[in-house]
Amino acid sequence: xxxxxxxxxxxxxxxxxxxxxxxxxxxxxxxxxxxxxxxxxxxxxxxxxxxxxxxxxxxxxxxxxxxxxxxxxxxxxxxxxxxxxxxxxxxxxxxxxxxxxxxxxxxxxxxxxxxxxxxxxxxxxxxxxxxxxxxxxxxxxxxxxxxxxxxxxxxxxxxxxxxxxxxxxxxxxxxxxxxxxxxxxxxxxxxxxxxxxxxxxxxxxxxxxxxxxxxxxxxxxxxxxxxxxxxxxxxxxxxxxxxxxxxxxxxxxxxxxxxxxxxxxxxxxxxxxxxxxxxxxxxxxxxxxxxxxxxxxxxxxxxxxxxxxxxxxxxxxxxxxxxxxx
Amino acid sequence: xxxxxxxxxxxxxxxxxxxxxxxxxxxxxxxxxxxxxxxxxxxxxxxxxxxxxxxxxxxxxxxxxxxxxxxxxxxxxxxxxxxxxxxxxxxxxxxxxxxxxxxxxxxxxxxxxxxxxxxxxxxxxxxxxxxxxxxxxxxxxxxxxxxxxxxxxxxxxxxxxxxxxxxxxxxxxxxxxxxxxxxxxxxxxxxxxxxxxxxxxxxxxxxxxxxxxxxxxxxxxxxxxxxxxxxxxxxxxxxxxxxxxxxxxxxxxxxxxxxxxxxxxxxxx
Amino acid sequence: xxxxxxxxxxxxxxxxxxxxxxxxxxxxxxxxxxxxxxxxxxxxxxxxxxxxxxxxxxxxxxxxxxxxxxxxxxxxxxxxxxxxxxxxxxxxxxxxxxxxxxxxxxxxxxxxxxxxxxxxxxxxxxxxxxxxxxxxxxxxxxxxxxxxxxxxxxxxxxxxxxxxxxxxxxxxxxxxxxxxxxxxxxxxxxxxxxxxxxxxxxxxxxxxxxxxxxxxxxxxxxxxxxxxxxxxxxxxxxxxxxxxxxxxxxxxxxxxxxxxxxxxxxxxxxxxxxxxxxxxxxxxxxxxxxxxx
Numbered sequence: 001x002x003x004x005x006x007x008x009x010x011x012x013x014x015x016x017x018x019x020x021x022x023x024x025x026x027x028x029x030x031x032x033x034x035x036x037x038x039x040x041x042x043x044x045x046x047x048x049x050x051x052x053x054x055x056x057x058x059x060x061x062x063x064x065x066x067x068x069x070x071x072x073x074x075x076x077x078x079x080x081x082x083x084x085x086x087x088x089x090x091x092x093x094x095x096x097x098x099x100x101x102x103x104x105x106x107x108x109x110x111x112x113x114x115x116x117x118x119x120x121x122x123x124x125x126x127x128x129x130x131x132x133x134x135x136x137x138x139x140x141x142x143x144x145x146x147x148x149x150x151x152x153x154x155x156x157x158x159x160x161x162x163x164x165x166x167x168x169x170x171x172x173x174x175x176x177x178x179x180x181x182x183x184x185x186x187x188x189x190x191x192x193x194x195x196x197x198x199x200x201x202x203x204x205x206x207x208x209x210x211x212x213x214x215x216x217x218x219x220x221x222x223x224x225x226x227x228x229x230x231x232x233x234x235x236x237x238x239x240x241x242x243x244x245x246x247x248x249x250x251x252x253x254x255x256x257x258x259x260x261x262x263x264x265x266x267x268x269x270x271x272x273x274x275x276x277x278x279x280x281x282x283x284x285x286x287x288x289x290x291x292x293x294x295x296x297x298x299x300x301x302x303x304x305x306x307x308x309x310x311x312x313x314x315x316x317x318x319x320x321x322x323x324x325x326x
Numbered sequence: 327x328x329x330x331x332x333x334x335x336x337x338x339x340x341x342x343x344x345x346x347x348x349x350x351x352x353x354x355x356x357x358x359x360x361x362x363x364x365x366x367x368x369x370x371x372x373x374x375x376x377x378x379x380x381x382x383x384x385x386x387x388x389x390x391x392x393x394x395x396x397x398x399x400x401x402x403x404x405x406x407x408x409x410x411x412x413x414x415x416x417x418x419x420x421x422x423x424x425x426x427x428x429x430x431x432x433x434x435x436x437x438x439x440x441x442x443x444x445x446x447x448x449x450x451x452x453x454x455x456x457x458x459x460x461x462x463x464x465x466x467x468x469x470x471x472x473x474x475x476x477x478x479x480x481x482x483x484x485x486x487x488x489x490x491x492x493x494x495x496x497x498x499x500x501x502x503x504x505x506x507x508x509x510x511x512x513x514x515x516x517x518x519x520x521x522x523x524x525x526x527x528x529x530x531x532x533x534x535x536x537x538x539x540x541x542x543x544x545x546x547x548x549x550x551x552x553x554x555x556x557x558x559x560x561x562x563x564x565x566x567x568x569x570x571x572x573x574x575x576x577x578x579x580x581x582x583x584x585x586x587x588x589x590x591x592x593x594x595x
Numbered sequence: 596x597x598x599x600x601x602x603x604x605x606x607x608x609x610x611x612x613x614x615x616x617x618x619x620x621x622x623x624x625x626x627x628x629x630x631x632x633x634x635x636x637x638x639x640x641x642x643x644x645x646x647x648x649x650x651x652x653x654x655x656x657x658x659x660x661x662x663x664x665x666x667x668x669x670x671x672x673x674x675x676x677x678x679x680x681x682x683x684x685x686x687x688x689x690x691x692x693x694x695x696x697x698x699x700x701x702x703x704x705x706x707x708x709x710x711x712x713x714x715x716x717x718x719x720x721x722x723x724x725x726x727x728x729x730x731x732x733x734x735x736x737x738x739x740x741x742x743x744x745x746x747x748x749x750x751x752x753x754x755x756x757x758x759x760x761x762x763x764x765x766x767x768x769x770x771x772x773x774x775x776x777x778x779x780x781x782x783x784x785x786x787x788x789x790x791x792x793x794x795x796x797x798x799x800x801x802x803x804x805x806x807x808x809x810x811x812x813x814x815x816x817x818x819x820x821x822x823x824x825x826x827x828x829x830x831x832x833x834x835x836x837x838x839x840x841x842x843x844x845x846x847x848x849x850x851x852x853x854x855x856x857x858x859x860x861x862x863x864x865x866x867x868x869x870x871x872x873x874x875x876x877x878x879x880x881x882x883x884x885x886x887x888x
Contacts, residue, residue, distance in 0.1 A: 029514050071498040078499035084492035088514040097510070098500035142496075149500055330795060335709060338611055343717065345698050348739075349763055350720050351864070355668030356738035356745070369605040395644075397703040402641045411629040412638065425649065426817075426875060429622075430729075432863040435851055436652030439659055439860070447655060472648055480819070504633060531598040533728030536844065537824035553730045560734065560831055569738075579726040587719065 002185040003026035003048060003153060008057030010043055010209075017043040018054070019209035025153075027062075027186055030179045032200035033189045040209040041189045048308040049078045049155050050189065062152050071167040072101075077146030077184075081137040083160040085130040090124040091141050092117070098149035119178070148184065156188035158215070160195070175282055193233050197221070205229050222316055226272075226309075230318045234309055239281075239311060241320060246290040248315035251277070252308050253299060260310035263287065265303055268296075277301055280311050286307035354576070361573040364566070372570035377546040378555060382574070385552040388463065388538075389531035392470035396527050399471075400478025401520070405512070407479075408486040409494075425475045432473045434540020437465060465541035469588060473537050474530040481523035482516055489515045518589055525589075527584040532575060637742060656867065659860035671861040680846040683757065687842070688738070688822035691761040694772055695818045699769025706770070709778040724766050725843055729827025732763055737834050752834030757842060759826040765818040772814030773807055804874045810881045820873040 003025040017040045025031050032263050033041040042312040046052040048059055048161035058067045066074050086094050092113050098111045117123045120140040122133075130138055139159060146154060159175070160168040176199050179186055196203050197217040204229075205212040205220065213225040224230035227243050236243040240261060250257060263281035270276075275296040277289040287309055290300070301307065311317055330338075361368055363420035371376045397467050401503045406412070407419055425433070442460045452459060466519055468512075494516065498509045535553040542549040544558070559568035596684050630638060636685065671677055706718055721853070724732065736759055741751040788798045828845035842863055847868040850859035 051499070051501055070503075071495070072503055073502045074499075075501070076499060078496065080496060082492060084496040086490075086493055086496070086511060088517075097502075098495065101497075101501045101506060145496075145500065202558050329639075330708075338701050339705050339709050339711060342698070342702040343713075346702065346717055346766075349759075350723055353735040353739040354723060354727075355761075357735045360738050373788050399641055401646060402874060403645075404635045406630075406634060406638050406641070406706065410634050410638075411627045413628060418642075423648070424653070424871075425851070427824070427857040427871075428653075429826060429844050429847075429863070429866055430867060431826050431847050431851070432656065432824070433652075435847065435856070435859050435863055436656050438851065439655035439856060440652045468648055472652075475649070492743055504631075529726045533726070533731070535728060535730040536848075540848065553728050554721075556728075556734065556831060557729050568734060572728075575728050575731055580723075581717065583722055583726050 001064055003187070004058075004060040005044070005048070006030075006058050006060075008044070008047060008054045008059065009038075009052050010047060010052065016209050018047070019207075021057070023204060023211055023214070024202075025185065028183050028186050029201040030176070030186045030188070030199060032203045033187060033198035033206055034193060034196040034203050034232070035191065039207045040208055041206045044206065045066075045127045045155050045157050045187060045189050048092070048153070049076050050309075051078070052123050054132065075149065075152045076102060077149060077151035079139070079142050079156040079159050081148050081161045083130075083135075083142045083162075085138050085142060086179060087130055088128050090129060091122060093147050094130065094141055094146045097145060116148055119147075119181075121181035125291070133297045134167075135163050136171055139171065141256065143178075144173075147184070151184065154184050154186040156186065158189050158191070161190075168195075174281045175199060177204060187278040197233070205232060207232075224316065224318055227318050227320045230316070235290075238285060238320065239287050240283075240285075242311075242317040243320050244287040244311045244315055246276070248312050248317075249287065249289045249309050251289050251291065251299065251301065253301075253305065255324070257308070257310050260308035261285070261287070262306070262308055265301055265305045265307055268301060268303055275301075279307055281309070302309050332438045353479040357569060357572060357576060360565070360569040368570040370572075372467045372567045375567065378549070379418060381550050381552045381555040382571075384463075384548075385467075385532055388466045388470055388486060388551060389528060391467050391530045392474060393524055393527045395467070395471050396474055396478050397520070397524055399475070400482060400523060401437065404479050404486055408483055409491060413550065422476050422479055424471050430469075430473060430534065430536025430538075431540060433537040434469055436471070437468055437472070437537075437541055438461040441465060441508040460541050461545075463549070466538055466549060466551065469529045469537035469541045470534050473534050474527040477527045478520070478523035481526070485516050486512075486517035522586055522588060525582045525585050529579045530580055556564070596745050605750045606644050607846040617855060624637055653827045653867065656860045656863045660864040663857045663861065665667055667857050668861050671858045672865075676837050676841070677858075677862065680841045682808040683754065683839075683841070683863070684823050684843040686730050687754070687761055688819050690782050691758055691765060691822050692815050692819045694762060695765055696815050699749055699766070699814060699818075700773055700811060703770045703773035703777055708776055721770050724764050729764060729825070730830060733831040736760060736763060736828070741832075751832055752840060753838065754840055755885075756832045756834075757840055761822045761825055762833050764828050765842065768821065769811060769814035771816070772810045776810040778808055809883055816873050816876055816880070820869075823869060829867060 003022055003023075003079075005023040005025075007018075008018055008021040010317045019040075021040075021044060023044075030039055033044060035041045043052060048052045050066065050069060050073075055065070058065060060066060061074060061076070071078075088095065089097070095116055096109050099112060100120045104112075113126070114123070117126055120143060120146065122137060122141055125133060125141075126139065131139065133141065143156075143159070160171050163171065172195055175188075188199075196280075197220075200217060202216055203213065203220050203322050204214050207228055213220060215223075220229060224233065227236075227261075230236055235246055237246045237249070238244070239249065249258075252260070255262070261281045261283060263279040264284075265277055266280045266286075267278040268275060270293065273293050275291045275293055275294070277291065279287045279289060281287060289309060291301070403418075405423065407415065438446070438460055440451040441452065442448050444456060446452075446460070451461055457464070459468065478528045493511050494507050502510065533553060534551075536555075538551055539554060539557075542551065542554060544550050544554055546555070552575055556568050556571050556575070559565070559571065569582070672681070673855075701736045702721070706714065706721075736756075737751055739746065740748050740756065740759060742749065750759055785798050786803050787803055793801065824844060825842070826848070829835070829840075829842055829845065833842070833845075835841050835845050843866060845864075847859045850856075850862070
């Protein structure tokens, strides 16, 4: 096991950022800490890196108790959301920094910088200053810099958060491929569930300072532990007091399945290839249903039509307490 | 932007230019004229005067040491104010500005009250121990330090705040310890602000008059600085020399201004 | 030299900009202590020096002044020569501050919004009073307005000379406080006002002036504080004639030279109180600025 976190708690004044976190992050994998902003995931990452100290609890990295170690002794690579490039150094100098600190031989540094810059496709920029690079290039440089010290674990704090959508997507694929090449234990923080699902081997959902669920993307999507995880990982709608994915709802113009709720189509909206339908059930629930365009056309759903809706068999549903809360 | 009418614009322009011209430009220009009225004679006379030379040397020494002290002190306080939390921080940051609002004469008086050898709080003991502050070089240095105290801090604090601590954290995560982080990351990032603060302090230190006058007994060759010499020369009707020394001081200060003006654009990236 | 002496009190940073997901709701915290042992040592040494240099000496003034009790103050302030010096100092400082508020704003406006050859030179000249040794400032003013004035203006040794010297040394304060604010002021706000039918005077009064007010106030406060404490530029220029051109600093110095530290300390403490008052006002104004964004 690569990183073991036990009983970690962290408060800022009255605010509880982390509340008794117990977590094991497996070796060699790409793990995402996923959750809403202010939920504590970045704080947890910074506690692992030693940039913040936990009030209580321990952090063990590769079997070494790192709880009391300062960041420079933990041998972690940290990549910051806003790159944290050394503005006064060239790209090559930035990447070499950690190795120079470790007093590696000159020739070795040069060779390794070369290799890393090739890995992140920045070879031709090695003598430029960071201010001459684009955001995506700066972040790749920061990644090379973190990898240069051959860290035990690589920690990325919302690494693509400051980039525009297209670059974000490219870097995401690239990170996945890079990880398949170098296999360093990697933890990255994101609030974007799509990013986490696409890139990570394992996802840790964190909310309000607590771990909500740990699992593979499929596990989380198919077997969410609670309504928060279900809601955070994809669209949901409420039917018979349970959360269901809108595309997991069977809709028909006649009562075909037992237990189906009866209602009237109140709105039909076409978005590209999908059709979003809102059904107002006789019980007073507003149910969202997503169909493909073809399917909707076959059914002939229109506003004002009476329909029957029920979760398809095998659909992921989570009961909500919200039924009594309204 | 909304244009003002031509007459208004011309009036304002004329007003601003003539005010600055009559208040600053012409008087300063007169200094040059008066200095070179008899060719290089005034300058040569002044520089031939042993007392003048020793006053200039004393000013250079006092200003140099004061700037060095303020550099170290200013850098320490700036880093503490920006990167750390501690009780009393707000109060400290307000107190740092006090020297800018205190009359130089008050500065001198304050130092005399504590450090004079006759009945000063600390001065008596120090003098008995053979260390004279007032009417000696240490007093001149302290007075100069006092008046220029906030200048480095006022330059460095905003820069340090602006660059944030992410680069330092990145350095720490890459294995650098505190001194390595300071020398390799923090210092290069605030280099220009620091140089700027030092140049400002230097100009201020060279030019200090009131505070220095109070703690100096104006003994030429010992505690008479260049600015004190200007006053003495003028009052002794050696106006040519007074203008010549003033001219030299102005040259140094203008050189400081030029250095700053040249450095400033480099700051941007 | 824009940022140096001009405006803002030091803005003590909050702990650096928060990265992405860090708690956004961290509210007012109790003062925490994040000093490492090394930083604590640094703070200790710095505070020791600061105390020896600034805090203890300034307390000595207060202590010396207070040791004489009320009597000391009454005696000193009832002395007509001292009273006249204080009156002259405050009234001339106030006059010069008013001049600065007007002229400083005009100059700042001209520097930002106008275009003419030599503007860059003017921008540098504004800084000269900051850089010039004060005694030299007095000397250069004497050259133009003194006994051998080439333009026949003999203001030296009159009360006009006090205002002149104060105006010289305080020239940059309002200019350098207003200039950056004016530069940042977006033209489209004025254009929006114009598109809504406001005329130039209304735009100036309702849009420009309110935005500039905090900066003008800050510059004025600094300018006033500097003016009441000025010494060096007046020594040669004003002639230091009792009851006519003698300012508080000069009066204080003659007390010091006579060894009447208690009397000097009494005047000094009054002036310190004024300076402190100005710092507080400045701080309040600055906070108002930052709250407005």
